[in-house]
Amino acid sequence: MATIYQVAERAGVSLSTVSRVLNGKTTVNKALKAKVEQAMRELNYRPNSVARSLATNRSDSIGVLVSELNTPFFGDLMQAIESTLRNADKHVIITVGHNNLETEKDAVEFLISRNCDALIMHVEAMPDAYLKEVNDTRLPISVVNRQVEGLENSCISLDNEMGGYLATQHLISLGHKDIAYISGPSDKRDANQRLAGHRRALEEAGLPVNPALIYEGHYNEDDGKLGLLELLSQDIPFSALVCANDWMASGAMSCARDLGMSLPHDLSVVGFDDAVFAHHIFPRLTTVSNPIYQMGEMASRFILNNVYNHSLSLRPVFEPQLILRESTMRFEG
Structure with missing residues (x-):
């Protein structure tokens, strides 16, 4: 297995330059960054996630807490979150709250114990005050399909x-x-x-x-x-x-x-x-x-912007639309 020393030697740069590239620092010269990335590909180098986590104080993992798993609604939500975050080289850890306050709280503690950088939550039983406490004192959160007083900017919702x-x-x-x-x-x-x-x-x-x-x-x-x-x-x-x-x-x-x-x-x-x-x-x-898929995308973008310093466009509130098909007709008396 290739090491960071071999990458530095192959690229002809210092260890600190390789480290800055691995940690996503924007101060690295573009030409040097390209050399490091080329060396990593040639050596099939894979960064040690634990070491990188210690260096950056980030795990690149986001916890996802949903109410249930057994409906297309939550399937679409989780697919949107996973896809959006994976495209940004982040990973998700998913758990379920079952609309029960104690289960939801246990799930939050589990996700925090897994060193998640942030949480995306679709929860019903958890009171607003607890959500605000988690966001203010534990981890940044984004809440889907709900408005929480004091966390308006963190909420992605439907009218x-x-x-x-x-x-x-x-x-x-x-x-x-x-x-x-x-x-x-x-x-x-x-x-x-x-x-x-x-x-x-x-x-x-x-x-x-x-x-x-x-x-x-x-x-x-x-x-x-x-x-x-x-x-x-x-x-x-x-x-x-x-x-x-x-x-x-x-x-x-x-x-x-x-x-x-x-x-x-x-x-x-x-x-x-x-x-x-x-x-x-x-x-x-x-x-x-x-549009739960789009709401999941927006919750993920919020986390990417506020935790990882991305600059993605956001839409916090979605307006519903009537979809006309054949199950209704004019009343004929």
Whole structure:
């Protein structure tokens, strides 16, 4: 295995010059840097990560804490983070919080113990004060899909309230007045924000917000099925349904077909997230975009800028868009 001494000898430079190149110093003459890099390639030299970490006080590793692993939503988020950071010669260590406060705190301690330089987090149970404490006293953080007071510059988020508004307002524009809603769990901020948008759209249109037409789910496909059955059991007619994510919309549509409904003639359905399967189910699902991949990229860029002195463009807040497909139609009475 080649050593730094052999690289210096092959390149015809001092050990300190090779060290400055390895540590990414910008003061190295371009010609000398090119010689060192050429020597490294010829010798197949691989820097000792432990030694470089001691020299730079950086591990080039970023901890990633997400709520779950078993959905396309978090798959897209992690793929974006890993790809963006890998392109910058950084690596990720991933762990899961399962929406449980103690598990999330344990995960943070684990990532810190692995000498991560920073953390990117999508967490639900962790209070704002704890996030601010970690950022102020432990490690720099970036928070995805959430706004934290005092950490506004560190947060990458979606306007979930506007997304909920767009979904319901679309149905109202098609003439629907009796609109049911299957929400996410009430302990999740994004679920509450989407429901608030639904309520705002109804109120602006002068339509009543009927609690009997709101069912609380947990973002699972089965919640869409159970939710639709529960809403129908109220014996209150409705012509349209908004679901707070695409999984629940898919479950509700499957249940509706099992009950003999023709979609969207008997029931118009709108989802949220624009998951990969949304344009494969029948009818193709009208939904609201949730650009989680792009949000993961932005969280990674924030860390690269603030920890590793990059100068990448940032977009902290994303606006949702309505994606029109075939699961909704004009109300025909």
